[in-house]
Amino acid sequence: MRTAIEELAEEAEQQIRDRFWEVSEQDRAVAAKAAADLRAAVGPAEIQELLAVIDRLRHLREALAALAVALAHVHGRLAWFLGAACTALGPVLNWRALPPGAGPTFGATQPTPQQYENAEDAIRRLQTALTHITTT
Template sequence: MRTIIEDLAGQAEQQIRDQAWQVSDTDRAVAAKAAAELDAAVGPPAVQETLAVIDRLAHLREALAAVALALAHVHGRLAWFLGAAATALTPVLHWRALPDDNGPTFGTIAPTPQQYQDAEDAIRHLHTALTHITRTTD
């Protein structure tokens, strides 16, 4: 996930630098709100790693929800960027933190600590990318 988000952020930066993407005031406002929500959802590694897995998963889902809500409020390149980011983060939707108790899990899996870390790093990188978008001037 982290690698995909890094690639998306690089593409966004390039499009902005090449002036293929003219960041609007609406883009900046939506990006700022989403960045703040991502920052609130997923904290620094030292904090996240001390949480119970159920809380880590809840925070990741909150972050994905923030991306989805931001996507609902924009069009054009920011929507495309956020849509691709949401797609990259979709494995989180198939994760579970609770044991299966030998029953059906609807196809969910228990992620590894490395998968949690990768997803959290992806969220942090997405936060940084959105913060850069908010600082873009015409």
């Protein structure tokens, strides 16, 4: 996830730098709100790592929800960027925090600590990219 988000962020930053993507005021406003929502959902690594896995998963899902809401409010390049970010982070939706033996889980899987870290780092990188969009 982290790699996919990094590639998306670099592409967005390149499009803005090359003036291929002219960021509108609406894009800036939506990006600023999404960046703030991501920052509120997923904190610094040293704080996230102290949380119970169920809370880490909740925070990641909150971040995904914030991206979906932002996506609903835009069109064009920012919508494509946010849609691709949601797709890259999609595996989070199939994660579970309940231990094995809790009964059927609709195919949900239990992520490793490294997968949590990877997803949280991806959210932080996405937040940075959205902040960059607001300042262009």
